[in-house]
Amino acid sequence: MKRATVLAHEQLVSVLRAGDLAVDATLGNGHDALFLAGLVGEEGRVIGFDIQDQAIESSQRRLTEAGMMERCELVEASHARMKDFVPAEVSAVTFNLGYLPGADQGVITRSRSTLEALNVSLELLRSGGLITCVCYPGHPGGVEEAEEVLAWAVRLPDHFRVEFHNEKGRHEGRPFLVSVWRLPVT
Template sequence: MQPVSLLEIAHHRLEQILCPGDVAIDATLGNGHDALFLAQRVGEQGSVYGFDIQVQAIAATQARLAQYPQHKVTLFNVCHAQMLRLLPESLKGQIKAVMFNLGYLPGGDKTLITQSHTTLAALNAAGKFLAERGMMTVLAYPGHQGGDQEVQALSDWLERQPDYQVELIHSQHPRPYAPRLFVIRKQSHLL
């Protein structure tokens, strides 16, 4: 049996909470794999909102989603830090899942990377939209230039968030620069 990737683990965790009709966000579209996964999970009754600063990522996601024209997917060619400004106010507290896949666009320009300050702004914005018991997954890569700082900033930010339960899953390759997955669950205020 092959080892399970961190992305597969993220998808598995989200499969447990996402239902047809839900609303989800792909905060970093990349090549569109997560947007497609989210669209398939929420179905034709649900909605997905996606963000990426690179036109190449928007085009790759549109191509990947072309076989599902009936799904409601809205793509924004902007930084994920803009989600608070762009998403409808009516979605606050309604988003069931948010996915982040940090770093650079696979197959793209490796000098264009997610930045700590925009990622933290996006996480703060996503938290405002996240429903109680909703989930964010953040796949982080400390092994590239700027990645270590982003992972540290993310870890520091999570330590200051009392409304979240965090599960940290390390890669099966235990090296300091190996990828890691943060599974972040918003707690219910009724507990």
């Protein structure tokens, strides 16, 4: 069974092209931002969000070492404020919920701002674009958030295609992936 983060990356590969604009809604240590930056190329752009300066610094370091910082903008703000910083339609938005590995596990994503940010992402998403959201029901506070993301996803209108991928069964507290594509208008 594939890991949720691995599948999310595979799906992002199938959507993102050189020159695209992509958003990392939860920068953390910058692994996802680095992956997005590689896909959008020199002409593309990645805008990343995190509320912890430790995450911004860690991501900046990773992207700089890889020579990709120039195509990235790192914003120390909640992803709920995405619209204030993202100037155009986006091809993809990634969420990797939970806490920053190696830091205070009390600082976690919260369902209220996560859902706000997911809704803003729907508005910003271009036709054919993709939102990936990896949920972690295994830590305190994570179950409620994961359940709310699922409830949000199943209520989306028909012009969005939604897929769920369980690593092993979400009731065992395993991470799972929620993917949302905006269907092209035919």
